[in-house]
Each structure stands twice: as structure tokens, then as C-alpha cells.
Amino acid sequence: MDLELWYTEQHTENVRFSIKIEKHIYSAQSEFQRIDVFEAREFGRFFTLDGCMMITEKDEFIYHDMIVHVPMATRPDKIKNVLVIGAGDGGSIRELTRYKTIENIDMVEIDEEVVKVCKKYFPNTACKLDDERVHIYYEDGLKFVRTKENEYDLIIVDSTDPFGPGEGLFTREFYGNCYKALNENGILVNQHESPYYNSYAKSMQRTHRRIKEFFPICMVYQAHIPTYPSGHWLFGFASKTVHAIDDFEPEKWEALGLKTKYYNTDIHKGAFYLPTYVKELLESDEEIED
Amino acid sequence: MDLELWYTEQHTENVRFSIKIEKHIYSAQSEFQRIDVFEAREFGRFFTLDGCMMITEKDEFIYHDMIVHVPMATRPDKIKNVLVIGAGDGGSIRELTRYKTIENIDMVEIDEEVVKVCKKYFPNTACKLDDERVHIYYEDGLKFVRTKENEYDLIIVDSTDPFGPGEGLFTREFYGNCYKALNENGILVNQHESPYYNSYAKSMQRTHRRIKEFFPICMVYQAHIPTYPSGHWLFGFASKTVHAIDDFEPEKWEALGLKTKYYNTDIHKGAFYLPTYVKELLESDEEIED
Numbered sequence: 001m002d003l004e005l006w007y008t009e010q011h012t013e014n015v016r017f018s019i020k021i022e023k024h025i026y027s028a029q030s031e032f033q034r035i036d037v038f039e040a041r042e043f044g045r046f047f048t049l050d051g052c053m054m055i056t057e058k059d060e061f062i063y064h065d066m067i068v069h070v071p072m073a074t075r076p077d078k079i080k081n082v083l084v085i086g087a088g089d090g091g092s093i094r095e096l097t098r099y100k101t102i103e104n105i106d107m108v109e110i111d112e113e114v115v116k117v118c119k120k121y122f123p124n125t126a127c128k129l130d131d132e133r134v135h136i137y138y139e140d141g142l143k144f145v146r147t148k149e150n151e152y153d154l155i156i157v158d159s160t161d162p163f164g165p166g167e168g169l170f171t172r173e174f175y176g177n178c179y180k181a182l183n184e185n186g187i188l189v190n191q192h193e194s195p196y197y198n199s200y201a202k203s204m205q206r207t208h209r210r211i212k213e214f215f216p217i218c219m220v221y222q223a224h225i226p227t228y229p230s231g232h233w234l235f236g237f238a239s240k241t242v243h244a245i246d247d248f249e250p251e252k253w254e255a256l257g258l259k260t261k262y263y264n265t266d267i268h269k270g271a272f273y274l275p276t277y278v279k280e281l282l283e284s285d286e287e288i289e290d
Numbered sequence: 291m292d293l294e295l296w297y298t299e300q301h302t303e304n305v306r307f308s309i310k311i312e313k314h315i316y317s318a319q320s321e322f323q324r325i326d327v328f329e330a331r332e333f334g335r336f337f338t339l340d341g342c343m344m345i346t347e348k349d350e351f352i353y354h355d356m357i358v359h360v361p362m363a364t365r366p367d368k369i370k371n372v373l374v375i376g377a378g379d380g381g382s383i384r385e386l387t388r389y390k391t392i393e394n395i396d397m398v399e400i401d402e403e404v405v406k407v408c409k410k411y412f413p414n415t416a417c418k419l420d421d422e423r424v425h426i427y428y429e430d431g432l433k434f435v436r437t438k439e440n441e442y443d444l445i446i447v448d449s450t451d452p453f454g455p456g457e458g459l460f461t462r463e464f465y466g467n468c469y470k471a472l473n474e475n476g477i478l479v480n481q482h483e484s485p486y487y488n489s490y491a492k493s494m495q496r497t498h499r500r501i502k503e504f505f506p507i508c509m510v511y512q513a514h515i516p517t518y519p520s521g522h523w524l525f526g527f528a529s530k531t532v533h534a535i536d537d538f539e540p541e542k543w544e545a546l547g548l549k550t551k552y553y554n555t556d557i558h559k560g561a562f563y564l565p566t567y568v569k570e571l572l573e574s575d576e577e578i579e580d
Contacts, residue, residue, distance in 0.1 A: 006306070013310070014332035016296070020304035042304035042487070059486075062565070196349075196516050197332070224514065224522035224565070226486050231521025232514035266563035273560030275352070275514070275552040 007038055009053055011229035012197045019043060026121060030113035032165045037121045043227065045121060047089070049114070050164055053227050060091050060125055063191075065263040066223040066271065067235060068095035071154050071187045073253035073268055074244050077101055078185065079153040085141035085169060087158035088114030090126030096156075097128040098258055105134045106152075110165050112138045142168035148181035155182060157190035162203050170203065172210050179214040179240075188238040192220060195278040196230035204234060208282050211238045219244050220282055221271035223262070234278075245269055297328055299343055301519035302487045309333060316411060320403035322455045327411045333517065335411060337379070339404070340454055343517050345379050350415055353481075355553040356513040356561065357525060358385035361444050361477045363543035363558055364534050367391055368475065369443040375431035375459060377448035378404030380416030386446075387418040388548055395424045396442075400455050402428045432458035438471035445472060447480035452493050460493065462500050469504040469530075478528040482510060485568040486520035494524060498572050501528045509534050510572055511561035513552070524568075535559055 008018040019040050026037035026047075037047045044057030055063065072079060072095075080103045084092055088109040096105055107129075109115055115136070118126035129136065137144060141157075155178050160166035168174055169190075178188050192207055194200040212218045215238035225233040237244045250265035274282075298308040309330050316327035316337075327337045334347030345353065362369060362385075370393045374382055378399040386395055397419075399405055405426070408416040419426065427434060431447075445468050450456035458464060459480075468478050482497055484490040502508045505528035515523040527534045540555035564572075 012332060014330065015310070016306075016308040018306040018308065020306075040304065042302060196514075222514070224486075224512070224520075226520040226522060230514075230516040232516060261567045262565040264563075264566045264569075267565060270560035270563030273554075273556035275557060276554045277551045279554075 007040070007048075009048075009051065012199060015197070015229075017227075017229070019046075026117060028113065028117075030111050032111045035113060035117055037117060046227070047117065047121065049160055052161060054160070055089050055091060055122070055125065056227050057122070057124070059225060059227055060089070062223055062225050062262045063233070064091035064095050065260050066221070067156055067158055067189060067191065068092050069258075069260060069263040070221060070235065070244065070268060070271065071156070071189045071237065072096070072099055073263075073265065074187065074242060074248050075153070075185070076252050076256060080104070081152050082106070083108070083145070083148070083152045083155045083181065085144070085155070085157045085159060086166070087156070089118045089122060090115070090129050092156055092158045093131070093134055094125060094128045097131045097133065099256075102133060105131075106137065107134060108137045108139055108141045108144045110138070110140050140168065142171070142174050145174065145177040145181045148177070150180070150183050152182050153186055155186070155188045157188070159191060161193070162207070170207055170210070172213065175211050175214050182240065185241050186239065187242055188215065188236070190236045192234035192236040194228065194230045194232050195234060195281055196232050200229060201281055202288055205281055205284065206288050208236065209288070211236055215239060217241070217243055219272055220274060220278075222274060222278070223271060245272055297330070297338075299338075299341065302489060305487070305519075307517075307519070309336075316407060318403065318407075320401050322401045325403060325407055327407060336517070337407065337411065339450055342451060344450075345381060345412070345415065346517050347412070347414070349515065349517055350379070350381050352513055352515050352552045353523070354381035354385050355550050356511070357446055357448055357479060357481065358382050359548075359550060359553040360511060360525070360534065360558060360561065361446070361479045361527065362386070362389055363540075363553075363555065364477065364532060364538050365443070365475070366542050366546060370394070371442050372396070373398070373435070373438070373442045373445045373471065375434070375445070375447045375449060376456070377446070379408045379412060380405070380419050382446055382448045383421070383424055384415060384418045387421045387423065389546075392423060395421075396427065397424060398427045398429055398431045398434045400428070400430050430458065432461070432464050435464065435467040435471045438467070440470075440473050442472050443476055445476070445478045447478070449481060451483070452497070460497055460500070462503065465501050465504050472530065475531050476529065477532055478505065478526070480526045482524035482526040484518065484520045484522050485524060485571055486522050490519060491571055492578055495571055495574065496578050498526065499578070501526055505529060507531070507533055509562055510564060510568075512564060512568070513561060535562055
């Protein structure tokens, strides 16, 4: 009989998602986390950090399209200086470097091992880290932003979940520093967890509430990412002055002629139209354990 | 040690979705299919037909909101005579009966056992089957529509997947007969599978192409349904004359004062804004095995 290997992720205590794998091709413990790379027939290569799915070759385009093109298309000609926190797989950088108007990208990744592994095993994702506009800092993003003031047009928080090395990137202190690090029309985009399972919904609510303490414009948008828990994933869009729909001029982005597999200027708007139960969770003033 | 029971659904040959269950509370083989009912902590009660997830107490509202309120809200004052095919769990009927303007609902379910099981185990879903406007026919939907002409304002195909007892509801003959059974401004809505995994995407493409052979207006919309394969689920909206967005007047639906947990008049539009890769699959003229 053939050997069957399955990677199983525990999405909640009561839900499991399993992927049949061909091969477990890499495993190591970095200073910060466990890194594993797998090869699967359905998803191509994928990697996990501490046993949580990060990206798969099949669908990383969805996450990266939505975390990058939504803010970029809102102000395609005005965003020149970008800070990316996390993003060791290089997918967000790949999408950002497609914009010629961007002059500088600071990328702050806590774990150099993630970048090394992705350069080796995900050459189509970690393919633009050598772009001359990209400056990589192997540091804690929480500390990095403390020193910045009125500097960036866009901050993308492309982090892991709010536990382990990514925890600091969901704190009040961090969001306050992001506010300070952004210039007047700056935009903060972050991965915002999922509304569906209770445990994720609580951190979604907490995150949203904390960002709202600092930013007058605070929106949430969604995408279908089947390899993340529930497949219903959210992103936060926060800004001092820019509204992701009212200030959006689709023609400007269309004129750039970028080809994307998930993002388009219709979905730019549609993604912000949330199900009623998600809106209610976001607007709820029910107490959440802090 | 405690006994652990897991329900596992094979979403593709290489992907499994598993739910921890408290109890397997019912199992029977009807004339048409195997019916199982489970109790789970995360999802409440759920039932499967031939091992495929149908509805869970936790999220049946998503599917039923989207299959009913999208067409109803498009013409809330004009839809009086409705045909529902499948829908043995009663959820679509429950949502339809909230519209006072509807005068008649014919429900055609092939398997009386499904209705009996749902009345017993899902009293909050199968709760309006006794509404005096509802007429249930335990027949094959494919045969039922053959005899109908210029009769319905709305046909909802709330079916299982395109194999087993639901197979006939994905044929050219069936869509042609639906066209004939609808009146001039009639709308056909059907569950349209998923774009994400290749096997589902093929039946989505085939279904869309077949409906397009008959209906001049042929649209597709999406919802986040985490318990279905990939969680990215589609519905078809087809009509002779009515456009789901251009002819949609949100104020009319808002005026009804219906409370819904997923549907709202923003998501009505947003749901039709599909990711680029889904649009490309739907528009592709690549040959599909028939």
C-alpha cells in the first residue's frame, strides 16, 4: 500500500483542515518559530509557521492581491514611501514593486530564516526582495515603528496571528506608533483575522477596536482565502483622511494596466460590503477580554 | 480517555474537512440517498446527504439568505408565484414566507424522508413548511417543470451537487424547461458550486454555460460559506429581462424592514463583484468535457 501523508491544521478545537502531501521538504526551528515546507498536489508548495498555514502556491495571489492592491489602488499616484511589517515570504513586496511610482519600501521582518527559506523554496513569491527600492531590516516591527514619525504613505502589516512572534503587532502601542509613523494622508492596512469562528472573531473585534482608538477612518474588507480558517478572511484599512471607496478613482488604477488574478476595481468596492453579522461584530460595544 | 468522534468530509481527493462531533444522532438510507444527522459543539446540529454537508445550525443562514433574498430584493413587490426545487430542509421556504407579497410557493422535493428528518431535527429551519401558501410535491423536479409554462416569477434551485439525485437539475433540458416555466420577467436562481477546486470549477463552468444557452441575462454571485468545500460558494442569477444590479432598488427592500444576518443591500451588489480568476473561468470558451 502507498504511504499517505496528511498535513492537518487545527482551525479550532473542533475543526480540522487536512491536506494530502507528497513530501515534507523542510523543517527547522529558527530563533522565533518552527518553519516547515511541504509539497502537495492540490496546493503546490506551502509553508507553515508554528504549524499555521502561511501561503500556498495555489492561492497566495489572493492574500497578496488584497493586502497590496486595495490600498495602492486607492492612491496609486501618491504612495511613494512604504513600510511593510512581516511579509518574509516576499509576496507583498512582489506586488508593491509593480508600482513604478513607489520610491522606497522598508521591510521589517523579525525572522531572517523565513526569508532564506522562502527565497529557496518559493522563488515565484520571494522574487523581488532584491529590487533596489527594497530595504530589509531583520528587527521587531514593534520596535522599528517607535522611532518613525510622519514618514510613510502606507504601512502594511502582513503578520502572523496575534500569538507568538506576531503578538506585538496587535497591540495598542503598535497602532499608536503606526499612526505617528504615517504622514497626513497615510494608510494602514493589516491582516485582520476572520469573523466566523468565535476565537478569531474576538481578536478581530479587539484589533478593530484598538485601531479605531487612533484612526478616524477605520474600514474592514474581506476576501475568500480557502486555506485560512473558515476561508473568510478580513483586512483592516485605516487612515487619517483617505476613504477606500469615496476617494477611490478606478480609472487611475485601470490606467496602470496591471494584471491581477483576484483584485479588480469592482471587487475593490465589493470587498468592503460585509455581511450583516460581521458588521454587527465590528460595531458591537460588548466587552471583550483584553 | 474520552472517546473522540470526528466527521470528515473529503472536499477533494487531497483535501479533508473534519468536525468534532458530540453525537451521531440519526442515520438512514432513504429511497434516494443516505441521510445522517450529527450534533457538534462548533456548528450545532448538521446533516449530510450521501456524506456531503447540507446545512449546519451555525451557518445555514448564509446560504438561505443569499439564495432567497438576492432574487426577492431585486423585485420585492412583483414576485408572487415561486417554484422551489429541492430545499427539503425548509430554510429557503422559511425565508420566502417572510414576504407577504408572495401568494404561492410550489416546493418540489424528490425525497420525503429529508423533509421528515428536518422537521424533527431542525425545527428552526423546517419551520414554515405548513404555511398555507406552501404546496409540497414529492417528485422529481426535472419532471415537474416539464409541464409548466409561463407560470412562475421566480424559480429557486436549492439542490445537492451535480451527481446522485440532484444530477438532472444541472442538465440543459432542465434549464430549458425552467426558461419555459418562467414568465416574461422571471428569475432563475441556483446553487452554482465553487470556483476554487478544479473539480467544482468544471461543474460551475458547465452549469453557467448551459444556463447561458437559454437566458439573455446570466449573472453569478458569491458568498462565504465555511462548511462547503473551499468556503467560496457561488449562485447563478438568470433572467429574461431583469438585471440583479441595474434593476435593483435598495429602498424597496429596506422598506420591508426584514432583519437578516448575512444579506444586506450593500452585499447584494458586492456579491456580484467576482475575483478576476472567477470571471475568467466563467467567460472562458475552453472546451469542457460534457
